[in-house]
Amino acid sequence: xxxxxxxxxxxxxxxxxxxxxxxxxxxxxxxxxxxxxxxxxxxxxxxxxxxxxxxxxxxxxxxxxxxxxxxxxxxxxxxxxxxxxxxxxxxxxxxxxxxxxxxxxxxxxxxxxxxxxxxxxxxxxxxxxxxxxxxxxxxxxxxxxxxxxxxxxxxxxxxxxxxxxxxxxxxxxxxxxxxxxxxxxxxxxxxxxxxxxxxxxxx
DNA sequence: GCAAGGATCTAA
DNA sequence: TAGATCCTTGCC
Numbered sequence: 001x002x003x004x005x006x007x008x009x010x011x012x013x014x015x016x017x018x019x020x021x022x023x024x025x026x027x028x029x030x031x032x033x034x035x036x037x038x039x040x041x042x043x044x045x046x047x048x049x050x051x052x053x054x055x056x057x058x059x060x061x062x063x064x065x066x067x068x069x070x071x072x073x074x075x076x077x078x079x080x081x082x083x084x085x086x087x088x089x090x091x092x093x094x095x096x097x098x099x100x101x102x103x104x105x106x107x108x109x110x111x112x113x114x115x116x117x118x119x120x121x122x123x124x125x126x127x128x129x130x131x132x133x134x135x136x137x138x139x140x141x142x143x144x145x146x147x148x149x150x151x152x153x154x155x156x157x158x159x160x161x162x163x164x165x166x167x168x169x170x171x172x173x174x175x176x177x178x179x180x181x182x183x184x185x186x187x188x189x190x191x192x193x194x195x196x197x198x199x200x201x202x203x
Numbered sequence: 204g205c206a207a208g209g210a211t212c213t214a215a
Numbered sequence: 216t217a218g219a220t221c222c223t224t225g226c227c
Contacts, residue, residue, distance in 0.1 A: 056222065065222070075211060093209025095223050112222055134223045175222050205227075212220080 006038070006049050006120050013159035018152055020160060021083030025102040025109040026184060028083070029057035032100065032111060032158070033186050034166030036119060039156040043141050046122040047155070050130055053191040054115035056173045057184040058099070060107040064178035068108030078148045080108045086156070088137070088147040095134030098142050100151065100158075114174070114185070117193040132195040 013036055021028060037050045058066035058079075067076040067089070078087040079101055087099040087110050099110035116130040129139040137143075151158050167189035172180055174196055187194045 058222075067222080070212080073212075089222085090210060091221060092207080092223055093221090094207070097222060099222085114222085132223070173222070177221090205225105207224095207226100210221095213218090215216090 049120035060109035096137035
């Protein structure tokens with residue numbers, strides 16, 4: 001395990017094709033759980049491989065909690081691009097959050113990455129480094145400069161398991177005040193890397 | 204339990 | 216242009 005290389009781990013995965021991001025947002029959010037994110041971190045000049053363990057879907061229609069609900073603005077314009085790019089925004093003036101844009105151009109939908117588990121890194125990260133959307137963005141070094149970059153290039157890149165047998169739970173989303181009834185948060189069941197216990201928010 | 208923190212959006 | 220809001224975190 002300790003001696004595994006990125007290449008060895010990725011044997012059981014395949015790069016997510018563009019079509020992966022064009023599915024319904026809810027589906028993409030669900031299927032991203034268990035996927036790996038390969039990313040390059042400027043800080044320390046290193047590659048990391050992370051397992052996505054928690055996501056939230058933000059829909060293009062009828063979802064008051066979504067940035068896209070009131071239409072296109074300067075901040076959210078990337079959400080309306082074609083799926084497969086990254087939407088980064090700043091929250092509470094302090095933290096950045098990373099979203100994966102979904103569906104086709106003009107829709108305005110995305111999946112928030114909320115928690116990940118470090119699978120491979122050249123230097124050691126504290127266990128909680130990727131637990132929570134703000135910390136995750138900080139550890140990866142993502143800022144507004146990364147808003148709009150593609151996931152279909154070299155890095156960052158999403159890898160989908162060839163056999164996805166992840167046990168996934170749907171719960172209500174965290175930190176929102178509207179459309180709280182929707183079960184659009186997806187967690188890897190039992191994972192200790194999830195930001196808020198998966199039992200919370202169960203219907 | 205709650206303040207920090209600043210951009211963003213809406214209403215006027 | 217003022218005022219409310221905000222997909223959080225770490226500290227009290």
